[in-house]
Amino acid sequence: MTALSEPAHDLRTTRVGARRKRASALGSRAAYAYVSPFFLVFGAFGLYPLIYTGWVSLHSVNLENLHHSTWIGLHNYVALWHNEFFWNALRNTLSIGVISTVPQLCMALGLAHLLNYKMRGRTFFRVAMLMPYATSVVAATLIFAQLFGRDYGLINWFLHLLGVHHTNWTNGTRWQSQVAISAIVTWRWTGYNALIYLAAMQSIPSELYEAAAIDGSNRWQQFRNVTVPALRPTILFTIVLSTIGAMQMFAEPYLFAGDGTTNGGGEHQYQTLALFMYQQGWTNFHLGQAAATAWTMLLIIVVLVCINAALARGRSRRG
Amino acid sequence: MATQTLNPGNSNTEAGAPGRLRIRGTRAGRQFTAGPYTYLILAITTVVAVFPLYYTMIIASHTNHEMAQVPPPFLPNSSMFHNIRLALHEQPLLKAIVNSLIVSGCTAIGTVLFCTLSGFAFAKLRFRGSRALLALTIATMAIPPQLGVIPLFLLIAKLHWVNHLQSVVLPTLVSAFGVFFMRQYLTNAIPTEILEAGWVDGASTFRIFRSIVVPIARPAMAVLGMLTFLASWNDFFWPLLALTSRNPTVQVGLAGLGSGYIPQQAVIMGGTLLGTFPVLVVFALLGRQIVGGIMQGAVKG
CATH class of the missing domain: 1.10.3720.10 (MetI-like)
Structure with a gap:
């Protein structure tokens, strides 16, 4: 599960960040690790399908034969x-x-x-x-x-x-x-x-x-x-x-x-x-x-x- | 985005109970006291809001024949377990309830975890591009996920996930609302000095997250968890596409019950009662917290 592997990844990057001696500034590369799960999941299951819908709409795809799609241009529209x-x-x-x-x-x-x-x-x-x-x-x-x-x-x-x-x-x-x-x-x-x-x-x-x-x-x-x-x-x-x-x-x-x-x-x-x-x-x-x-x-x-x-x-x- | 304009210049309001108390204090001076008409209108609204749920129980506890009487019955009767048994015979509703518990539980835990992590980063960490990324997050709230179901369906078909629960859990593991909600809460709830003290002591960011942020964030995490669980339990469109009536969630099972060949209203309502009332009872018990969460999310999100 991604849920388990992500925090472990955080740990590694934050140690690198901690070694830098900017004690007053709460900023580090770790932040990207913290926000990445959201953007990864959103990108894979939110944004990508929405955009890819446009590509599918230019094809003829049958529910019973999903692996076979034919380019038909704007015909669907x-x-x-x-x-x-x-x-x-x-x-x-x-x-x-x-x-x-x-x-x-x-x-x-x-x-x-x-x-x-x-x-x-x-x-x-x-x-x-x-x-x-x-x-x-x-x-x-x-x-x-x-x-x-x-x-x-x-x-x-x-x-x-x-x-x-x-x-x-x-x-x-x-x-x-x-x-x-x-x-x-x-x-x-x-x-x-x-x-x-x-x-x-x-x-x-x-x-x-x-x-x-x-x-x-x-x-x-x-x-x-x-x-x-x-x-x-x-x-x-x-x-x-x-x-x-x-x-x-x-x-x-x-x-x-x-x-x-x-x-x-x-x-x-x-x-x-x-x-x-x-x-x-x-x-x-x-x-x-x-x-x-x-x-x-x-x-x-x-x-x-x-x-x-x-x-x-x-x-x-x-x- | 519209959501940004929603913060009507009270960003210094403290989150959580102290903030609410403070608002209530300043408001008391101008607040009108409710008159009898206010109570009357609110009472009527309450009846309208709750009566359909009560009537579900009435229908579910009668036979179809009894429901055809004039005037219709308004008190419960004895056929409830018989009707629920018939509903279970038509749709695997017990399996559906277990499935829904798994799906909603995983979704709630995942969403709370990921949204707290992102919310913390956006609230307290400085990193390049954080403003742009936050704006992007907020913008995604306006994107209707329902319109992306066709590629999503092609994707899970390719992975052979159709009719498996992970196809319903994974796409809903994060929520832009949740990220924003946690960010707003943590911005106000965590004094930056505490984090800096931890930083000076040499604690890693993740250590700080675990020992300082999570304990403080707990109330907001609970509210987000409840709201996410509810939304996931009630989700219908995508589960209908990704699952079949052999392995349904509660909503898919109920929909199957409602569109059977011979619609039996008492049986349909029996199933609806079974699949809906446990959640409604929990909701009513936790109502105060959920109402508070929705109102907090509304002012700030």
């Missing part, structure tokens, strides 16, 4: 461009991303504000709100697939009490299914983001609030004019993380249908890009096509993150 299900998956990913992220982050901000009050049972509330985050995405999706069940699901039962007709969440219209899937994402991540906002709120200097109070602003005005501007970098951070997460959404659409297929609903109502990629590679055995999808997703993520950053910078300049 051309095929992607003409595939209606790719565009469908892109649309679904973007729309699910918006309806799962925007309400979630707004609610998280409000919750963080409430959690920041002086109160009894603060730890209880924080831990309770983090329970969905600790639940795996697989378990959460299976549970919500039951709750959203058409015939015996609790949510339809409850809506029926309110006079709403039974809804086919798992295989109904695009809109219904995507709302249900976004509910899973929102349930899992709202508490986590609330804690991140709470942490940032607690580092806002109290003088700002005192000054606002002297100026006669009420709680809501303080929230709007002090808290939210101070939280801007944190909000941007959570938006970027949520965007990256939403672009890779896989388990929810894969397991929500409960039919074991990779279609994302009978009419692909909620097939996301990640699910489409999985389908290309592991259902249709076209690994090259899947790699082309992955690189396209990477490109889209980079563009979206840049747009996020530019928007945030523009807004803070105006503000």
